[in-house]
Amino acid sequence: MTFTFKALLCIGLTLGLRIPVLAGAFPKPILRIQPDSVVYKQTKVTFLCEGTTEVKGYHLYKDGYKYLRTTGIPQNPRGKTEFSISKIGPEEAGRYSCRYWTRHGWSEYSDSLELVVTGIYGKPSLSVQPSPVVSEGSLLTFQCISGKQYDRFVLTKEGPQKLSWMLDSKYNYSTQQYQAMFSVGPVTSSQRWTFRCYNFNKNSPLLWSEPSEPLELLFSGTLHKPTIKAEPGSVITSGSPMNIWCQGTLEAEIYVLHKDGSQKPWGTQIPQKPENQAKFSISNVTYQLAGQYHCYSYSLEGWSERSDTLELVVTGIYNIKSHLTALPSPVVSSGGNMTLQCVSRERYDKFILTKEDQKFLSSLDSQYIHSVRQYQALFSIDHVTPDHRGTLRCYGFYKDTLQLWSVPSNPLKIHISGLSKKASLLTHQGRILDPGKSLTLQCCSDIKYDRFALYKLGGADFVQRDGQWTQAGLSLANFTLGLVSNSTRGQYRCYGKHNLSSEWSASSDPLDILITGQFPVKPSLSAKPNSTVHSGDNVTLLCQSSYKVDTFILSKEGAAHQYQQLKAKFQVWEFQAEFSMSAVTSDFSGTYRCYASEDSSLYLLSYASAPVELTVSASEKQYHTVQNLIRMGFAVMIFTVLGILVFEAWCIQRQSQCATGK
Known part of the structure; x- marks a missing residue:
């Protein structure tokens, strides 16, 4: 029995040396990637596969297929080997694993790792709200x-404690760009928080774009917030130089200027002593610099609070300027x-x-404004104070670019008027003028003003004399004003001022200057019941036009008073207006003409109608009264002459009696 057992044991051991051990009976290898599993294109990448000390060789697999292999003794006693790729390209992106073999058989596969290659597409931009501090x-x-349109965005946190977030991209119609909003927090100062973002398409999820600029969070300390200001101002013309100043406490050792929405600080400066302020100079302002700015200071205690917001506006971006006017005048009384x-x-x-x-x-x-086919805004100031005195301008801009403005409007200077007596504005040529005539306006007063100003409604400023x-x-x-033309039309006012005063007088009454022959309509004028009437009668002057007009104007030749105007009414296939005069006197006698105008151009008139000569004669009763007065006058005159003759005869007789002594 003993011999049989030993023989069987020997045979078993001998066979065991020839029968391979089943795969997976060895420890699973560990795969690592250096320098990282997310690498920029053209970077050298090394795969480290670690097995046991009995390893005879390694295989590296990409997406399940054998990719690289090594044979022979491992490269170090711990059973590791390296697979190096000198310049990673898009084709190397994928899922990798490794395994090894020994003289007893194959190990199982390592856990797989994904290799992401970046730099394939253009880089996105990254910003943080409310602030990087x-x-x-x-x-x-x-x-x-x-x-550009990509399917997804990836936000990564760099450093030892790596994190990543992934979101689908969404189209922002207001900015006409694609974006993703990542919520992160709470953040702590125990680690460094540096972020980048990428984008990619779903059909190639391991090929990413260029990384955004890095964005690092800064944790605020105990310093008080600095102040920020722009020089010469926060509204600056495109192409001009400017400075942004940031001033803090004496402990501040460095200043950082940050533009909202940017990926990194706009600039960093060491403070100037002893004022302890930093100057950020811009030699040529462009539209990209428009936006909101904050600055921060740093000391050994940490970062300060952020300053108040400086909103930098760049003007001159759009070339179509606006026109600014003051209604009724740029001279307004205080209050x-x-x-x-x-x-x-x-x-x-x-x-x-x-x-x-x-x-x-x-x-x-x-x-x-439909009548002039333009756009406008009306700014109302209900209670004018001396603080409103100065030069104003207006700009146009669009809602999606709030800090980019047009070229400025014409400057409009606002003047404050006092309580002194208003001047009078006169014209000796009349208010309704034919083109080509010379026009002079006279501003006068019984107060001895040293200076006068003339303002035309809608003008940029007034003329002084x-x-x-x-x-x-x-x-x-x-x-x-020179020769009358279309541009002469309008409403005028004038003001007076003493040299020692900054305030102008109250405004004169408005004087309207109307120009004739500005559109091809010639109305007709007639008198009802007749152009010759008796004093005390009623008369109507009828102005008519077969063409559409909005207003009729009646003017008397040589009259100093204001002309009359009435809205046109459509009757019996004509536009007309009736100017009624009750109980006329001889003062109503004269030559009348009528004109037509349109609401869109109130100071431009049609050609004049044919003149109508209105004659106002005395009534029969008035005639008899005058005749009686004449007769009485003659009787009085005759009795007076007779009395004088009788008196003279009496005097002569009296003198004769005195001479004879009788």
């Missing part, structure tokens, strides 16, 4: 944006009301009004 435990929102009208032919979404000190007054949505004094004690100034 955060406090302990903050919750943040990261926004990854791309101008009065004023409306500022900003008009443009460009369809801007909004208009904004600014003062010369770059303080924003207000912004309003634009409204379409020195005052002159007359022997009658009047002060005046003549404003020669």
Whole structure:
């Protein structure tokens, strides 16, 4: 029995040396990738496969297929081997595993690792809200944006404690870009938080884009927030130089300027002593610099709070300017009301009004004006104060680019008027003028003003002239407007001012200048019941046109008073207006003409109608009264002459008696 057992044992051991051990009976190898499992294209990558000390060789597999192999003794006593690829390309992206064999058989496969190759597509941009300077435990929102369409975005946290988030991309109609919003937090200061984002398509999930610029979170400390300001101002013309100043406490050792939405700090500066402020210089402002800025200071205690927001606006981006006017005038009394009208032919979404000190007054949505086919905004100031004095401008902009404005409108200077007596505005040529005539307006007052100003409604500013004094004690100034043309039309006002005062007088009454022959319509004028009437009668002057008009204007030749105007009414296939005059007197006698106008151009008139000569004669009763007065006058005159003759005869007789002594 003993011999038989030993013989069987020997045979069994001998056979055991020849029968291979089943695969998987050995420890599973471990696969690692250096420098990382997410690598940039053209990078050298090394796969480390670690088995046991009895390993005879290794195989590296990609996507289940044998990719590389080594044979022979492992490269170190611990049973490791390396598979190196000198320059990774898109074709190397995939899922890798390894296994080894010994003289007893094959091991099982290692756990698989994915190799991601980046740099295949253009890079996205990464930003964080509310700020990259955060406090302990903050919750943040990261926004990854791309101008091109990709299926998904990946947000990665770099460093020893790696994290990653993945989201489908969504189209943002307002920005016309693709984006993903990642919620991250709470964040702690115990680790470094540096982020990048990528994008990729679902049909090749291991081929990623270029990485975004890195975005590192900074944890705020105990320093007080610095102040931030722009020089010469926060509204700057494109192409101009400017400086942004950041000033903090004496402990600050470094300043960082950050632009909201950017991936990294805009700039870093060491403070200038002793003011302890940093200057960030911009030699040429471009539209990319428009936006909101904050600055931070850093000391050994950590980061400060962020400064208040500096909103940098770049103007001159859109070339179509607006036109700014003051209604009714750029001269307004303190405490009065004023409306500022900003008009443009460009369809801007909004208009904004600014003062010369770059303080924003207000912004309003634009409204379409059908009559002139333009867009406007009306800025109302209900209680004007001396603070409103100065130069104003308006700009147009669009809702999706709030810090990019058009070229500025014409400057409009606002003046404050006092309580001094208003001047008078006169014209010796009349208010309704034919083109080609010379026109001079005269502003005068019985107060000796040193200076006068003339303003045309809708104008950018007013014209000023020195005052002159007359022997009658009047002060005046003549404003020669030259030859009358279409552009002369409008409403005018004038003001007076003393040299020692910054305030202008109250406004004169408005003077309207209307220009004739500006559209090819010639109305007709007739008198009812007749053009010759008696004093005290009623008469109607009828103005008519077979063409559509909005208003009729009746003017008397040589009259100093205001013309009359009535809305046109459509009757019996004609447009007409009836100018009624009751109990007329001889003052109503004269030559009348009528004109037509349209609501879209109130100061432009048609050609004049044919003249109508209105004659007002005395009534029969008045005639008899005059005749009686004449007769009585003659009787009185005759009795007076007879009395004088009798008196003279009596005197002569009396003198004769005195001479004879009788």
